[in-house]
Structures are given as C-alpha cells and as structure tokens.
Amino acid sequence: MSTAQARMRPEDLAVYLVTDTEQCGGPGGVVETVRRALAGGATLVQLRDPHASDEEFVRLGLELADVLTGSGVPLIVDDRVHLVDEIGADGVHVGQSDMPPAQARAVLGPDAVIGWSVTNEAELDATLALPEGTIDYLGLGPMRATASKPGHADPLGMARLARLARRSPWPTCAIGGVTSRDAAALKASGVDGMAVISAICGTDDPEAATRELTEAWARAPRIANVLSIAGSDPSGGAGIQADLKAFSANGAYGMCVLTALTAQNTRGVSDVHPVPLDFVRAQLDDIVSDVRVDAVKIGMLASAALADTVGEYLAGPFADLPVVLDPVMVATSGDRLLDADATGAVRALMPLADVITPNLPEAAVLLDLPEARTLDDLRDQARRLVAAGARGVYVKGGHLDAGATRTERVSGAPDDTHEGRLATDVLILDGQEHVLTAPFIETRNTHGTGCSLSSALAALRPQRTDWVETARDAKAWLTGAIAAADTLQVGGGHGPIHHFHALWDR
Ligand SMILES: Nc1ncnc2c1ncn2[C@@H]1O[C@H](COP(=O)(O)OP(=O)(O)OP(=O)(O)O)[C@@H](O)[C@H]1O
Ligand SMILES: Cc1ncc(CO)c(N)n1
Numbered sequence: 001m002s003t004a005q006a007r008m009r010p011e012d013l014a015v016y017l018v019t020d021t022e023q024c025g026g027p028g029g030v031v032e033t034v035r036r037a038l039a040g041g042a043t044l045v046q047l048r049d050p051h052a053s054d055e056e057f058v059r060l061g062l063e064l065a066d067v068l069t070g071s072g073v074p075l076i077v078d079d080r081v082h083l084v085d086e087i088g089a090d091g092v093h094v095g096q097s098d099m100p101p102a103q104a105r106a107v108l109g110p111d112a113v114i115g116w117s118v119t120n121e122a123e124l125d126a127t128l129a130l131p132e133g134t135i136d137y138l139g140l141g142p143m144r145a146t147a148s149k150p151g152h153a154d155p156l157g158m159a160r161l162a163r164l165a166r167r168s169p170w171p172t173c174a175i176g177g178v179t180s181r182d183a184a185a186l187k188a189s190g191v192d193g194m195a196v197i198s199a200i201c202g203t204d205d206p207e208a209a210t211r212e213l214t215e216a217w218a219r220a221p222r223i224a225n226v227l228s229i230a231g232s233d234p235s236g237g238a239g240i241q242a243d244l245k246a247f248s249a250n251g252a253y254g255m256c257v258l259t260a261l262t263a264q265n266t267r268g269v270s271d272v273h274p275v276p277l278d279f280v281r282a283q284l285d286d287i288v289s290d291v292r293v294d295a296v297k298i299g300m301l302a303s304a305a306l307a308d309t310v311g312e313y314l315a316g317p318f319a320d321l322p323v324v325l326d327p328v329m330v331a332t333s334g335d336r337l338l339d340a341d342a343t344g345a346v347r348a349l350m351p352l353a354d355v356i357t358p359n360l361p362e363a364a365v366l367l368d369l370p371e372a373r374t375l376d377d378l379r380d381q382a383r384r385l386v387a388a389g390a391r392g393v394y395v396k397g398g399h400l401d402a403g404a405t406r407t408e409r410v411s412g413a414p415d416d417t418h419e420g421r422l423a424t425d426v427l428i429l430d431g432q433e434h435v436l437t438a439p440f441i442e443t444r445n446t447h448g449t450g451c452s453l454s455s456a457l458a459a460l461r462p463q464r465t466d467w468v469e470t471a472r473d474a475k476a477w478l479t480g481a482i483a484a485a486d487t488l489q490v491g492g493g494h495g496p497i498h499h500f501h502a503l504w505d506r
C-alpha cells in the first residue's frame with residue numbers, strides 16, 4: 001500500500017493513549033482524561049475496557065468519538081470489532097487471542113484501521129505472511145512487565161524491540177510500562193511511537209503528563225550522535241578507529257576528537273605524538289558550537305594536561321550527557337599510553353563520568369593496589385573505585401584467569417548457557433553490583449577490546465533505558481566481535497576484533 005492511501009500515518013502513533021476505566025476513576029473520568037490528553041497533544045486514542053458490557057462500551061465510545069470530533073485524532077477500539085461501526089470509531093486493535101486480523105478486515109472493510117499486537121519474532125513472521133492490506137500498524141510489547149497485563153511476563157527489552165521494529169513494514173508503537181523517560185530510547189529503536197496507559201491515566205494531571213510525553217518524543221533524536229575523545233591507532237583496531245567502528249556497528253553516528261597520534265600496529269606502539277592542547281580545544285569547540293552530542297566516550301588522554309582540558313568540557317558543555325571514561329593507560333601490547341605522572345588527573349575525571357571502564361591493571365593503578373587475581377578481588381576493587389568517587393564502575397575481567405570454569409547463564413551465548421571458561425566483568429551502579437559473563441574466546445585477536453566495549457556502551461546508552469541493559473547488550477555485541485575476530489587477517493601480533501560481525505554476511 002502506498003503512503004498516499006495509508007490508513008495509519010506513522011506520526012499518528014507518536015503518543016497513543018490507551019484508556020483504563022479503573023485508573024481514570026470511572027467512565028466520566030475516561031472522557032475527562034481523553035479531553036485533557038488531547039489538549040496535551042495525544043495523537044491517537046484507544047478505548048480499552050475489557051470489563052464493560054457492550055452497552056457501556058458503546059456509550060463510552062460515543063462520548064469519546066464526540067470529544068475527538070474535529071481534532072484529527074483517530075479513535076480506535078480495543079478488541080470489539082462488532083462495535084466499531086456503531087461507535088463510529090476509525091478502527092480496532094486486536095491482540096493474538098482476539099479475532100484474527102484477516103477476519104476483522106473482512107468484517108470492517110477496506111477503510112478501517114486495524115492494529116495488531118506482536119510480542120515476538122514468530123508472531124511477526126506469521127504477520128508478514130498475511131495478505132497485503134490486512135493490518136495497518138503493530139503494537140510491540142510488552143517493553144517491560146506491567147500491572148495491566150500481569151499474565152504477560154517476558155518483557156521484550158530494547159534490543160528485541162528494535163529488531164522487531166526494523167523488520168516491520170508497518171508503522172509500530174511500543175507498549176508496556178512506557179514512560180516519558182523511555183522516549184529517547186524508543187525513538188532511537190526505530191518505533192514510531194509510544195502507547196501508554198498508566199503514564200497518562202494513572203496521573204493527577206493527564207494534560208501535563210501527555211505534554212511531557214509529546215515533548216520528550218519530539219526532542220528525542222532518531223539517531224544518536226556519539227563523540228569519542230581519544231587517540232589514533234593507524235592499524236585500525238583500537239583508539240578512534242575502533243571507536244568509530246563500534247559506534248557504527250551499534251547504530252550511532254560517530255564523531256571523534258583526537259588527543260594523540262600513535263605509531264602502532266598489532267605488535268606494539270612505537271611512538272606517541274600528543275595533539276597540542278589548543279588544538280584539542282579547537283576540535284572540541286567546533287563540535288560543541290555546531291553538533292548536538294548525545295553521548296561521549298573518552299579514551300587515551302596521554303598527559304595530565306590533556307586530561308585536565310577534557311575535564312573542563314565534561315564539567316561544562318557535556319555535563320548532562322552520558323559519559324563513559326575508559327582510563328586507558330597501557331595497550332594490550334604492554335606499551336604505556338598515559339604519562340606516569342597523569343594518573344591523578346585521570347582519577348580526577350572519575351566523578352565526571354557516568355561509568356569508568358578500567359581493565360584489571362588500570363583498576364590497580366587507579367587504586368594504588370596490587371592487581372586483582374580473583375573475582376572477589378575484582379568486585380572489591382570495583383566497590384573501592386566507587387568509594388574513590390566513580391559514579392559507575394565497569395571493571396573488565398578480560399585479563400582475569402581465575403579458572404572460572406562452570407556452567408552459567410551467559411549474555412550473548414546462543415542458548416543462553418555456557419560451559420567452560422568465562423569472560424567476567426563487574427558493573428556497579430547506584431550501589432548495585434551486576435556480574436556480567438560471556439563465554440571466554442580462545443584467540444590472540446583482542447587488540448582494542450576495551451576501546452570497543454567503552455564505545456559500544458556510549459553508542460547504546462541513548463538507545464537503551466538504563467546502563468544495565470546497555471552494558472548487557474554492549475558485552476553481547478563485543479563477545480560476537482571477539483568470536484569473529486579470527487576471520488580478519490590483520491598483522492602478526494594481537495589482531496583486531498570484527499566490529500561488523502553482525503552486519504557483514506560472512
Ligand atoms: N578472549 C576473550 N573472550 C571473551 N571476552 C573477552 C576476551 N578478552 C577480553 N574480553 C572481554 O572484553 C572486554 C574488554 O576487556 P579487556 O580486559 O580485554 O580490556 P582492555 O584491556 O582495556 O582492552 P584493550 O586495552 O586492548 O582495548 C571485557 O568485557 C572482557 O571481559
Ligand atoms: C590509540 C589507542 N588508544 C587506546 C588503546 C588501548 O588498547 C590503544 N592501543 N591505542
């Protein structure tokens with residue numbers, strides 16, 4: 001169907017109010033809520049009341065149709081295909097256990113809007129096999145577990161939601177526990193809008209709540225602009241080259257400000273040429289004066305003076321952005337990338353970042369302690385870094401050989417379990433510890449794993465609802481990139497990982 005004759009425009013799904021009679025305090029409350037949501041900019045309204053009789057449903061539907069007349073906002077009814085015409089609604093939303101969409105189309109004819117709920121890949125596959133023109137939009141969910149659908153466990157999360165949206169030829173909206181704080185992640189995931197119940201019906205001021213949703217949606221970028229402030233690796237596996245690849249592989253637009261040139265390859269670093277401070281400033285100022293930045297990753301800082309300079313920007317123009325600080329000190333090859341007297345300056349940046357991502361040697365240097373040898377050491381050092389002022393800490397256990405050989409649930413493993421050595425990282429956020437594991441991959445090609453992980457974190461954060469989900473998805477991606485590293489043939493030392501493992505079809 002061409003867009004010209006589309007029955008549902010993607011922009012109409014932006015802020016989709018689904019009513020809940022109980023939460024609105026009765027039918028009168030529903031009508032008033034819809035009136036005020038309309039004033040707040042709601043773009044679509046669905047009457048949902050699974051408990052009402054048909055008579056009550058029609059009465060309420062007619063009132064809502066009256067409220068919406070002339071507003072340009074369509075009215076959809078939940079489930080009750082047989083009442084669409086009587087109410088004068090624009091269409092119906094059916095779920096997997098309601099009337100099948102093809103039957104609804106046969107009943108309603110070619111002009112009605114039909115929305116259809118899809119909760120997983122298999123349901124989307126089945127939907128794609130429907131005759132063309134059967135349905136008009138998809139409701140994808142649940143994004144998270146909610147009270148209105150208690151039986152509906154297994155929330156989708158952003159990564160699976162994004163995959164469904166990408167595969168859908170129809171406009172899509174996300175549903176299930178959606179709030180205005182999710183707007184940015186949802187818009188970046190590729191859905192066309194947010195369907196909400198509690199976020200409007202469960203509030204004292206539905207107009208303000210709706211306005212908050214519409215403004216958050218309008219403000220949110222479709223594609224995040226992510227900035228790396230880091231050094232160059234001419235062999236392409238680490239530094240800004242890795243960062244730009246990791247940004248691109250994880251769906252963000254990448255930018256970079258160079259702090260240092262290195263002469264290095266997969267065998268080692270032969271020279272470092274720091275960029276003059278004024279020129280680092282010039283690069284940063286040109287970004288800040290022109291481009292909206294949605295997240296920042298910091299890598300090699302080379303010197304104390306450079307760290308101080310970057311700190312000014314973190315405290316200034318980047319103060320409200322997600323910031324990942326990779327406290328780069330030593331390359332995989334063992335060569336120094338940070339002056340010996342600059343540790344204090346990097347420490348001083350810790351409170352300005354949301355998450356710092358030291359490897360074991362870096363955590364030890366930051367804490368002035370011996371290097372962690374066990375998982376318990378690692379957890380202890382992560383806690384100490386928080387005590388030392390870091391807001392969030394992600395300690396990478398890639399260098400940890402704790403002989404952790406056991407069966408465990410693992411993010412990124414095909415069957416979600418794994419027997420054998422694990423690559424274990426520890427994340428501490430808001431006082432909560434999360435242990436992230438993935439299968440340990442036997443390969444020499446791990447040059448730039450740390451750069452790539454911190455960049456994936458920065459790229460994914462604007463596309464996810466919190467840091468924990470971000471970290472899980474970044475680690476899963478990184479594990480795939482390490483697993484595919486041996487398909488590249490770059491250099492005779494520690495070769496790079498395969499950033500585009502999921503995109504290049506071989
Ligand atoms: N062989 C491996 N198999 C699976 N995961 C690994 C492997 N090596 C490292 N990792 C993971 O990669 C991430 C980066 O860890 P690592 O400790 O290697 O960082 P790094 O030393 O900063 O890397 P670099 O400085 O080379 O960029 C962590 O999530 C770690 O668990
Ligand atoms: C430029 C640069 N930054 C970071 C690393 C860390 O591996 C590296 N090897 N080179």
Ligand SMILES: [Mg+2]
Nearest residue numbers: 328359450451
């Ligand atoms: Mg590193």
